[in-house]
Amino acid sequence: MIYKLQFADLLPYWDVLVRGLAFTILLTLASTLSGVAVGTLGASARTFGPQWLSRLVGAYVELIRNTPFLVQLFFVYFGLPAAGLKLTETQAAFIAMTINLGAYSTEIIRAGIEATPKGVIEAGVSLAMTRLQVLRHVVLKPAFEKVWPALASQIIIVMLGSSVVSQISAEDLTYAANFIQSRNFRAFESYFVVALAYLMLAILARAILRALGSRLFPKA
Amino acid sequence: MPLVSIVDVRKSFGSNEVLKGVSLPVERGDVVAIVGRSGSGKSTLLRCINGLESHDSGTITVDGLEVGGAATDMRVLRRQVGMIFQQFNLFPHLTALGNVMLAPRIVLKMGEREARDIALDMLAKVGLADKRDNYPSQLSGGQQQRVAIARALAMRPMALLCDEITSALDPELINEVLRVVETLASEGMTLMLVTHEMRFARDVGTKLVFMHQGRVHEEGPPKALFAAPQTLELQQFIGASRA
Numbered sequence: 451m452i453y454k455l456q457f458a459d460l461l462p463y464w465d466v467l468v469r470g471l472a473f474t475i476l477l478t479l480a481s482t483l484s485g486v487a488v489g490t491l492g493a494s495a496r497t498f499g500p501q502w503l504s505r506l507v508g509a510y511v512e513l514i515r516n517t518p519f520l521v522q523l524f525f526v527y528f529g530l531p532a533a534g535l536k537l538t539e540t541q542a543a544f545i546a547m548t549i550n551l552g553a554y555s556t557e558i559i560r561a562g563i564e565a566t567p568k569g570v571i572e573a574g575v576s577l578a579m580t581r582l583q584v585l586r587h588v589v590l591k592p593a594f595e596k597v598w599p600a601l602a603s604q605i606i607i608v609m610l611g612s613s614v615v616s617q618i619s620a621e622d623l624t625y626a627a628n629f630i631q632s633r634n635f636r637a638f639e640s641y642f643v644v645a646l647a648y649l650m651l652a653i654l655a656r657a658i659l660r661a662l663g664s665r666l667f668p669k670a
Numbered sequence: 671m672p673l674v675s676i677v678d679v680r681k682s683f684g685s686n687e688v689l690k691g692v693s694l695p696v697e698r699g700d701v702v703a704i705v706g707r708s709g710s711g712k713s714t715l716l717r718c719i720n721g722l723e724s725h726d727s728g729t730i731t732v733d734g735l736e737v738g739g740a741a742t743d744m745r746v747l748r749r750q751v752g753m754i755f756q757q758f759n760l761f762p763h764l765t766a767l768g769n770v771m772l773a774p775r776i777v778l779k780m781g782e783r784e785a786r787d788i789a790l791d792m793l794a795k796v797g798l799a800d801k802r803d804n805y806p807s808q809l810s811g812g813q814q815q816r817v818a819i820a821r822a823l824a825m826r827p828m829a830l831l832c833d834e835i836t837s838a839l840d841p842e843l844i845n846e847v848l849r850v851v852e853t854l855a856s857e858g859m860t861l862m863l864v865t866h867e868m869r870f871a872r873d874v875g876t877k878l879v880f881m882h883q884g885r886v887h888e889e890g891p892p893k894a895l896f897a898a899p900q901t902l903e904l905q906q907f908i909g910a911s912r913a
């Protein structure tokens with residue numbers, strides 16, 4: 451018997467799909483902003499901060515980069531309540547993704563900061579800027595420019611990785627696929643459509659980040 | 671009291687003693703040309719004056735403020751002495767105007783309008799008013815170095831420290847930078863210039879300092895020293911740079 455594709459069987463669930471899509475987009479957007487903020491602070495602390503802070507951030511980065519995201523997510527969602535912190539699925543997903551992207555982007559942005567020529571920093575210092583002013587006005591922007599493509603890739607990796615938040619029943623795009631195929635038994639069609647949606651999201655995100663990059667870093 | 675006073679300054683990097691008791695008074699309006707072989711400690715001396723390096727012993731004061739002194743706010747001191755580098759070190763993400771405006775804005779806390787006016791004045795002074803919107807990557811080396819000079823001048827310093835500021839330039843671009851320095855000198859700016867431009871040192875300098883192995887080996891009026899160096903080392907140095 452040949453399997454007959456029945457995409458029409460998804461139609462009754464279109465609202466579930468749309469909600470899942472919206473959830474994934476918003477979750478990615480929010481955790482990208484907070485994750486890159488964490489990464490910026492982390493990278494600054496790692497390079498311009500006191501040694502104890504730099505070490506602490508280093509430990510955080512290693513911890514996150516050497517453990518699976520799913521375990522980080524479970525730890526936040528199932529583990530933290532034991533410490534008295536009860537979170538909703540959405541909150542847990544957001545926090546886990548922020549922590550995860552924060553660690554990776556700390557390393558990425560740090561590479562950009564460390565590529566700053568020593569003389570450019572000395573020029574800032576010689577103009578009587580504080581270390582913080584040098585970091586903020588002289589170092590960070592060129593650093594971001596240098597690592598923008600790497601950062602954009604990492605953001606997309608995190609967006610695609612966000613599909614595992616369905617494991618704690620956060621109602622994202624993958625959750626929608628799980629839900630629909632459990633109702634209409636159309637696994638192939640459900641996951642196919644959702645895979646396509648992720649692909650579109652990734653392509654769109656890449657285009658947006660590229661446009662943002664040339665907006666932020668105008669130069670001939 | 672000299673504007674910049676350097677008294678018996680010593681500085682080591684590890685076991686390598688680079689400055690072995692350097693003393694040098696610099697009066698207001700002096701143009702001090704510092705020459706000497708590579709490795710003789712010229713850059714280190716300049717960098718100790720604005721605290722990019724810290725000296726181990728001896729005293730450096732700028733306008734009465736002691737470099738590295740417990741009571742000295744180094745940022746107040748650094749406003750008085752600008753520094754120009756061999757490699758220009760412009761901020762790559764800012765235009766020429768942005769480069770010149772930044773420190774007046776965030777260090778001197780000037781308003782946008784005022785900082786802009788001063789920056790445009792300074793760019794005009796170095797002959798680059800028309801390049802204000804160019805990024806460093808769009809400027810020649812000579813133009814970049816002139817922007818760097820404008821950037822330092824915008825802080826209204828009392829003295830400028832110039833460390834081989836034409837050494838990274840193609841020969842045909844050297845003169846446009848030297849002309850700017852010469853103008854500053856004629857306007858009474860206090861200058862300390864590490865340079866390999868011997869003719870410039872002789873013609874524009876009010877004082878020549880020959881550094882050798884971490885010491886001021888010989889000093890005096892440039893024309894006199896060039897005509898009749900007292901030490902064998904300076905004789906050899908001048909001979910070598912003529913060749």
Ligand SMILES: Nc1ncnc2c1ncn2[C@@H]1O[C@H](COP(=O)(O)OP(=O)(O)O)[C@@H](O)[C@H]1O
Pocket residue numbers: 683686688706707708709710711712713714715
């Ligand atoms: N940051 C540093 N660390 C270690 N050694 C240094 C450093 N800066 C300069 N030196 C050494 O100090 C000596 C003098 O250097 P420098 O002041 O740059 O000489 P010059 O400018 O006259 O060529 C050289 O031997 C150089 O290798």
Ligand SMILES: [Mg+2]
Pocket residue numbers: 712713714833834
């Ligand atoms: Mg040098």
